[in-house]
Amino acid sequence: MSTDIAASEARNRFSLGEHAFSAPRLEPALYIVSTPIGNLGDITVRALETLAAAGVIACEDTRVTATLTQRFSLKTPLMAYHEHNADKQRPKILETLAAGEAVALVSDAGTPLVSDPGYRLVRDVLAEGYQVVPIPGASAPLAGLVASGLPSDTVLFAGFLPQKGGPKTRRLEELAKTPATLVFFESPHRTGATLQLMSDVLGADREGVVARELTKRFETFERGSLAELATRFDGAQVKGEIVILIGPPEDRQEASSDDLDSLLQAALGDMPVSAAAKKVAKATGLDRSEVYKRALELKTDGS
Structure with a gap:
């Protein structure tokens, strides 16, 4: 047996506990491999076979992925x-694909391309005529969803919100009426x-x-209204990876123009325009900017 063949066969192996296994050969393609989000026991056999048989593993941080590769030899x-x-x-x-080798793409944890790099790579690989093969497995949004107790029939994964206040608020306002559980x-x-x-x-x-x-x-689930959760986490020293899930909005019948005016006039009697608009918008489900505009008109007419 030649040295190259022996080295290849030695490389295309992985271990589970005390047992070693050989991985079957892979066709040249980009394999999107899900890896554990915490517990390394969540790796799948298919993921291990793919990682063992690939010509190279493309990863966010080689130090993080090395922990996984060392664990399974x-x-x-x-x-x-x-x-x-x-x-x-x-x-x-x-170039690796052109040489007839398979490439495995992993993220630091979970399923690649879910708030991780890789989208452009997938498009380029497809444009060159190669296959892209998903190897499913762990996913933090799905793990959080199935244990949340929130509706799972319609779900919108929103990833990370903008960090700055204005864009962050606007993004939440855009999502406010979405009839889905938000993740x-x-x-x-x-x-x-x-x-x-x-x-x-x-x-x-x-x-x-x-x-x-x-x-x-130290997996934990904190449940409650958004107000309760905000109070619970106010000033808390939070550690670890966080997934926030929010149930869909309640179905509300939109108020008529007469109802809106009545509600606003009552609210304007003891609070400023912005607070009155916020209160009525929340009660009616109407767009807060439109409610605010009408509140200004009523305030001007009544002054």
Whole structure:
């Protein structure tokens, strides 16, 4: 047996516990491989076979992926592929495919392309005529959703919100009436402030869940109204990966123009225009900017 063949066969192996296995050969393609989001036991056999048989594993952080490869005795070379070097690395990945090798794409945790780099790579690979093969597995949004107790028939994954206040508020306002369970990622140090903004914009009584450290030792689910969650996380030292889930809005019949005027006039009797508009918009489900505009008109007419 030649040295190259022996090295290839040794590389195309992985271990589970005390047992070693050989991976079947892969056709040249880009394989999108889901990896565990915390508990390494969540890796699938198909994912291990794919990672073992690939010519290279493209990953966000080689140090993070090395923890996984070492755990399962994988010898496949690692290549850093992230948003800062993507333009330089994409041609190398295409060259690997052209040489008849398979490429496995992984993120630091979970399913690649879900708030992770890879979208442009997939498009370029498809444009060159190669297949893109999904290898499904762990996903934080889905793990949080199925244990949340919130409706799962219609779901919108919104990823990370903008960090700045204005764009963040506008994005939540855009999503406010979406008839679906909303799923967000959030940074631990912003969780409390984000929950308070969600309570203000989406409604204090709207049902929410904060899922933390999914599949890990200290996995927790905090449930309650957005107002309750905002109070619970206010000033808290939050650690770990965070998924915030928010139930769909309640069905409300929109108020008529006469009803709107009556509600606004009552609210304007003891609060400023902005507060009155916010209160009535929340009660009626009407667009807050339109309610505010009408509140200004009524205030001007009555002054």
